[in-house]
Amino acid sequence: MTELDTRPPRAVDVPALVKPDRVHGSVYTSQEIYDLEMTRIFREGWVFVAHESEVPEPGDYITRRIGGEPWIVARGRDGVVRVLANRCTHRGNRLCNADAGNSSSFRCPYHGWTFSNDGTLTGVPMRNGYGEQFDAVLNGLGLKPAAAVDSYRGFVFACLSTPPKTLLEHLGRATTAMDRLLALSPTGELDLRAGWMKHDMPCNWKMVMENNVDGYHALFTHASVYDAVKPAKVSHIPSKVEVWVRDLGDGHSEIDYSPEYTRLDEEFVWFGRIRREKLPRYVAAMEEAYGPEDTHRAFVVGPPHTLIFPNLFLAEMNIMMVEPMGPGRSIAYTTPALIPGADELNEKMLRRAEGAMGPAGFLIADDGEIGARNQLGLAGPAPEWVVLSRGTESDLNDATGIVNHDKSAETPQRGWWRHWASVLAGQASAGSDSDDKGAVHA
Amino acid sequence: MPDLASAATNAPVTGDVPASGVDPALAGFIYLEARLADEARYSEWEALWDDDALYWVPMGPGHDPRVNLSYIYDNRRRIRSRIAQLNSGNRHSQTPPSVIRRVISNLEVVARDVDTTTIASNFALFEYRFDLIVWAGRYAHRIRTRGGDLKLVSKTVHLVNAGGPVSTMSFLI
Numbered sequence: 001m002t003e004l005d006t007r008p009p010r011a012v013d014v015p016a017l018v019k020p021d022r023v024h025g026s027v028y029t030s031q032e033i034y035d036l037e038m039t040r041i042f043r044e045g046w047v048f049v050a051h052e053s054e055v056p057e058p059g060d061y062i063t064r065r066i067g068g069e070p071w072i073v074a075r076g077r078d079g080v081v082r083v084l085a086n087r088c089t090h091r092g093n094r095l096c097n098a099d100a101g102n103s104s105s106f107r108c109p110y111h112g113w114t115f116s117n118d119g120t121l122t123g124v125p126m127r128n129g130y131g132e133q134f135d136a137v138l139n140g141l142g143l144k145p146a147a148a149v150d151s152y153r154g155f156v157f158a159c160l161s162t163p164p165k166t167l168l169e170h171l172g173r174a175t176t177a178m179d180r181l182l183a184l185s186p187t188g189e190l191d192l193r194a195g196w197m198k199h200d201m202p203c204n205w206k207m208v209m210e211n212n213v214d215g216y217h218a219l220f221t222h223a224s225v226y227d228a229v230k231p232a233k234v235s236h237i238p239s240k241v242e243v244w245v246r247d248l249g250d251g252h253s254e255i256d257y258s259p260e261y262t263r264l265d266e267e268f269v270w271f272g273r274i275r276r277e278k279l280p281r282y283v284a285a286m287e288e289a290y291g292p293e294d295t296h297r298a299f300v301v302g303p304p305h306t307l308i309f310p311n312l313f314l315a316e317m318n319i320m321m322v323e324p325m326g327p328g329r330s331i332a333y334t335t336p337a338l339i340p341g342a343d344e345l346n347e348k349m350l351r352r353a354e355g356a357m358g359p360a361g362f363l364i365a366d367d368g369e370i371g372a373r374n375q376l377g378l379a380g381p382a383p384e385w386v387v388l389s390r391g392t393e394s395d396l397n398d399a400t401g402i403v404n405h406d407k408s409a410e411t412p413q414r415g416w417w418r419h420w421a422s423v424l425a426g427q428a429s430a431g432s433d434s435d436d437k438g439a440v441h442a
Numbered sequence: 443m444p445d446l447a448s449a450a451t452n453a454p455v456t457g458d459v460p461a462s463g464v465d466p467a468l469a470g471f472i473y474l475e476a477r478l479a480d481e482a483r484y485s486e487w488e489a490l491w492d493d494d495a496l497y498w499v500p501m502g503p504g505h506d507p508r509v510n511l512s513y514i515y516d517n518r519r520r521i522r523s524r525i526a527q528l529n530s531g532n533r534h535s536q537t538p539p540s541v542i543r544r545v546i547s548n549l550e551v552v553a554r555d556v557d558t559t560t561i562a563s564n565f566a567l568f569e570y571r572f573d574l575i576v577w578a579g580r581y582a583h584r585i586r587t588r589g590g591d592l593k594l595v596s597k598t599v600h601l602v603n604a605g606g607p608v609s610t611m612s613f614l615i
Contacts, residue, residue, distance in 0.1 A: 099605065194511040195501050198606030202572060221534065228530035229523045331607045335511060350511055360499065360514045362527060365612040369535035372572060 012036050018421035020414065021389035025378045028204040028386075033424075034327040040424050041310045042067030043160045046170040048312035048321055049073055049083055051192040052154045053340075059102040059117060065323060066160060071146070072096050073156065074117040077104065083146035083158040084119045090141070106143075119143035153178050154190055155312070173401060174252035177306035177314050181337060183298045186285035191338040192319060194350060197358035199332040203371030205311075205324035208332055210416055211367055212313045212320065213305070215245050215255045215407035216390065221370050225362050233269055234260050236407070243407040245391075246400060247415025251309025251423070255407060258301040270302035270316060271345075272352070282342040303337075307412065309419060318353050328375050332368075334358050388413045464549045468559055471592045472583050476546055476565075479614035482539035487614060488525040492586055492593035497521055499599040499615060501606070513611060514599075528612075535612040541570040542613060546581065553584075558595055560584045567615065575609055578602045 012032050017024040027033055041047075047066055050073040054062050061074035063086055070086035072095070088095045088108040095106045095115065105122065107114045114123035119142045127134050146158040150167035152175060157167050168175070182188050201208060211217065218236040219226070226232050234257065235241050242259035261269050268274045276283045276299065286295040303316040313320040315334070323331045336353040338346045356363045378386075391409025395402050404411040471490075478487040491497075498507065499514040507515050516524060527533045544567035553560040560582055567577040579601040586593045599615050601608065 194509065195505075196606075197501065197511060197513065198608065200607035200609045202609075224527045224530040224532035224534070227532065228526040347508055350507070350509075351515060354512055354515050355520065358513060359608050359611040360615075362523070365535040365610045366533065368610045369612075376572075 012424070014421050014425040018417045019385075020418070021392055022385040022387050023417050024384055025381070025386055027420075028207060028375065028378050029327050031327055034324070036424055037324070038067045040426065041420075042324070043069075044164065045310065045423060046148075046150075046157045046159045046163060046165075046167055047310060048155060048308065049158045050081075050156045051190065051319070052081060052151060052156060053189065053191045053193060054100070055081060057102065059104050060100075061096065061103065061117060062100045063096055063098065066158065067324075069160070070094055071158075072106070072117075072143075076116075076118040078118070080118075081149065081151070081156055082118060083149045083156075085144035085146075087144075088113055088115075089121065089143065095143070115143050119145055153182050153188070170250065171308070172250040172252060173248040174250070174306060174308045176400075177248075177252075177254060177304035177308070180301065180304045180306075181314055183290070183294070184286075184303060185339045186282070186289040186342070187340050188289075189340050191340050191346075192335050194336050194338055194353075196333040196335045197353075199334065199359045199364065199368060201330045201332055201368040201371055202328060203330060203368070203375045204327055205322050205330040206416075206420070207371045207374055208322045208330050208367075209307055209310070209313065210413050211371065212315065213245065213253045213255055213307045213412035213416075214410075215243065215412075216410070217370070221366055222363055224366070229362065233257075233273075234264075238406045238408045241407065242405070245404050245407055245409050245411045247395075247402040247411050248306075249401050249415065249419075251416055251419030252307060253401075253412030253415045254304060254306035255412070257305065261300050261302055265300060267296065267299035268302070269300075271348075274348070279342075279344045282339070282344050285341060307416070309416070315357070317349050318357055320357075330371075332358075332364070334364070388417065464551055464561060465559070467592065468561060468585055469549055471585055471594075472546060472549070472561060472563065472581075475583070475594060475597070476544050480542045480544055482528070482536070482542075482613075484525045484528045484614070488521060490592075490594045491518060491521055492595050493518055494595060495521055496596040496598075497524075498596065499601065499611070500604060502604050503600060513601075513604075513608070514615075528614075533612060535610050540613050543568050544577075552582070557588060558584050558586045569613065577611075577615065579604070 017027055049064055049066060050062060055073060055075040058075055058077045058079060061072055064071050064073060072084045072086045074084060075081050086094055086096050090111060090113050093108050093110045095108050105114050105116050112125040116122050121138050121141050124138060130137050147161050148159040148163045150157055152167060152171060155178060242263050244256045244259055246256055247253050267276060304314045305316055306314045311322050317337050318334055319337050320332055320334045325331055334357045336349040338349060358364055388410040391404045391406050391411055394406060395404050395411055402411055475490055495518040497514060497516040498512060500512045528536055531537060544565050546563050546565045548564040550562050551559060552562045563581045565579060565581055569575045569577060579599055582598040584596040586595050
């Protein structure tokens with residue numbers, strides 16, 4: 001799609017762009033804002049890069065882009081997962097050109113420089129050309145590592161420059177969502193190796209992220225599914241369900257189906273209401289690992305529907321990560337969160353992922369279309385603001401964040417934008433959130 | 443299930459099939475299927491399918507749908523759902539339908555058994571929606587002959603850009 005932002009460039013005045021109940025339309029279209037996001041969010045903050053199951057063995061590697069930059073995620077002989085700049089330190093050639101593989105070293109095809117998968121420069125052909133400086137060249141030109149790499153229960157995050165806070169501080173309350181997903185795995189592990197759908201969407205990356213926790217759109221955007229194919233798992237009419245939305249702080253947010261599922265006290269409402277008799281080995285492994293009570297509870301409350309700032313979405317039994325490609329283009333990567341050993345479940349999970357997600361999915365194809373039309377609409381400069389005031393008067397503060405018992409409230413979006421503004425303004429320093437929470441509710 | 447991936451990519455001719463011998467009626471069936479898809483004639487397109495249908499768009503060559511995610515892996519029931527959604531008028535990503543024309547060539551018979559024939563072909567598809575998008579790849583159509591009637595048993599679509607990224611693909615590819 002053609003980029004339609006024809007407004008003149010302007011300096012980014014972040015506080016002027018985000019109000020508690022609305023954001024300026026240019027946050028989706030401006031190149032200047034996009035450039036600032038790449039710096040503040042993707043180069044200076046924590047971002048999701050990979051899952052440990054994608055590089056299970058020493059030598060395994062995958063390649064990823066973070067904020068437009070090429071990176072390698074590689075597991076070394078020592079078992080450590082490293083995030084290394086995918087760029088030869090000699091003349092800048094992209095070093096590793098496969099999506100995934102296994103290799104103890106990477107050799108640049110341009111002049112034959114060779115790097116170990118821990119980043120060490122191990123081979124420089126025709127070394128005499130460097131004379132006395134050779135050792136200095138060898139020692140000083142290893143692959144550039146990400147400034148910080150850390151993981152939470154298999155989810156690997158990186159920060160490309162000195163992190164302003166620890167990963168746990170960045171994740172804040174969002175760890176509860178990862179715990180909720182892992183509570184469905186008898187081994188406490190996931191397997192993200194079914195392959196990523198890469199869905200090219202002509203819209204801003206934030207539109208993709210925000211929409212994932214929009215509890216208001218389903219009846220309209222996805223009417224074709226519920227009317228023509230099958231009814232929703234539980235009603236999307238807010239007054240009929242105990243489905244809550246929650247701003248978890250730190251930019252993280254969710255749609256929480258667990259109150260409704262708990263009220264129903266019915267297992268697997270979130271998985272086509274499959275009966276546990278159809279999954280005997282999985283149920284046995286779960287009860288062995290967690291006991292019957294916790295297993296029942298996990299099967300009832302189901303997986304998270306949680307956005308983790310800035311680029312990760314725990315899409316119930318799928319994982320989505322979103323890569324910005326410019327103000328008007330994004331790639332959404334989606335793969336099912338397979339459960340090691342749960343074969344009875346995993347093949348069904350593949351089919352469910354194909355049904356709902358990705359470029360031909362019954363749901364996401366239409367979300368992509370709505371995103372594209374949003375981008376086209378926002379090319380018009382008036383009215384200046386996008387309104388996010390739904391549910392402002394019914395937001396409740398509690399220990400879990402800011403909760404709204406109306407699933408159509410725009411509480412998650414308000415949380416996203418409040419945090420976005422604090423990060424872009426360079427205020428996302430040490431300490432966990434709640435900091436930026438006060439700004440709105442003081 | 444026949445190994446359609448290798449049939450589509452390696453084109454091994456099995457049985458006593460002359461390499462160039464594509465029955466004009468089978469070729470005509472493939473062109474009809476393409477035209478109905480191009481023209482968003484959804485219900486007519488659905489009627490081409492047999493009960494044991496498989497409409498498959500893998501994410502790479504040699505993939506195993508039991509362990510690899512696909513873009514589309516529709517059995518007959520899901521094809522029915524897909525068409526019901528397209529016919530609803532609210533499938534926003536195809537409302538209005540994309541303007542599409544596709545060209546199919548290089549037809550070869552790659553497998554044949556008692557009542558089915560598998561024909562591989564190349565295609566180029568031009569989709570106009572917000573912009574012109576070009577799709578290309580290799581098809582494998584498995585067609586059943588029953589009496590004088592032809593039914594589509596499976597259609598596999600190996601996109602040249604299966605590795606992605608790919609644009610929204612909610613039209614019939």
